[in-house]
Amino acid sequence: MKTLFEVKQDLMNVGNQLKKANDTLLQTASTPGISQEQIKESQNAKDTLQLQFEILQKQHDEMDKEQKQKLSSQSGTKAQDPNQQLINAKAELIKKTMKKEAVNQETMNVISQSNKGNILQALLDNTATGGNNFIPKNTGTSVISEPVQKNPLRDLSAFTNIANLELPKVSFTLADDDFIADGATAKELAATGSVVAFGRNKFKVFTDISETVLNGTNTDLVSTVEKNLRAGVAAKEKKVAFATTPKTGEEHMSFYSSAVGITEIEGDTMYESILNALADLEDEYDEVASVVMRKQDYFKMIKELANGADTLFGRKPEDVIGYPVEFCSLAVDPVVGDFSFSHFNYDPDALYEQDKNIKTGMNSFVVTAWFDHQIKLSSAFRIATVAP
Structure with missing residues (x-):
């Protein structure tokens, strides 16, 4: 049959x-x-x-x-809707890890299928369905936590989850075109080759979970862990991408590293240096360029440009600079360019561990993962600096 x-x-x-x-x-x-x-x-x-x-x-x-x-x-129950099934699978993964018990393959399959094989990102999805347990009466219905950190590069850079990834630095070639025939791109390709290979750099993300949350609803447990892991991952991504003194072995990940060699463009003012940097980009990068800078630098620049008037303060940053702007507190000097050439890749494998502080009763859920950030073409970027 x-x-x-x-x-x-x-x-x-x-x-x-x-x-x-x-x-x-x-x-x-x-x-x-x-x-x-x-x-x-x-x-x-x-x-x-x-x-x-x-x-x-x-x-x-x-x-x-x-x-x-x-x-x-x-x-023994009605078939669960996919969202609830995913929440329960994530909750089981967390609880089993905290108890140092093996997670069954069916649970891992539910998480993997919902995230196209991306186990690490399984804990970073947004869900909004209720759990199937009750929160203890002596706790609130929502978890108090610090504000979640965000990585502005998530809206600009490329993100993948592929083991041993290799990519061409330029994704197209035109036989009769001069795009890579001369200029900074041609020199970089001649010096470094046309393919970029991603490595594996280990990092850990910790999130503390109280016993009341651990024993509460699946939804509250999963949302708490996801929120804290998302903040930890975002903090790590920003830290390596904008490190002024990168750790040994992580030099290639930072826009500011001399190992990457992004050209610095000066100007007498912040506004002038950003415009000069954008103007210095080759046309193909300039057409899709964005600016990543600190908010404090932007407001200082607006104050200087406004010269006492209020007209600029209500306008969007892209209306003032002429290009999309993302704010990042670690971008000590504005970075401009085509951020599709900034690429984060996570290894599909991840390890889950636990630790407990007996005195406080807090449980730590720990994810060990491997990732790499490659700036595929340094010629696609410029760093704007203000002349001394």
């Missing part, structure tokens, strides 16, 4: 044939001078496929219903 999957495949194949047969019938019927026999042939072919499709559809619906009833009876 055929499986539900096989019936689905047959239904899809017959459906495609039915569509073609219907198109053929319409084409035949609209062709001048066509014989009655040819029209009947097309009609019969279409009717036969229609009958096959209806039989397969009925069989599919019956098998699908039977399978759902079987799964529901095995679990």
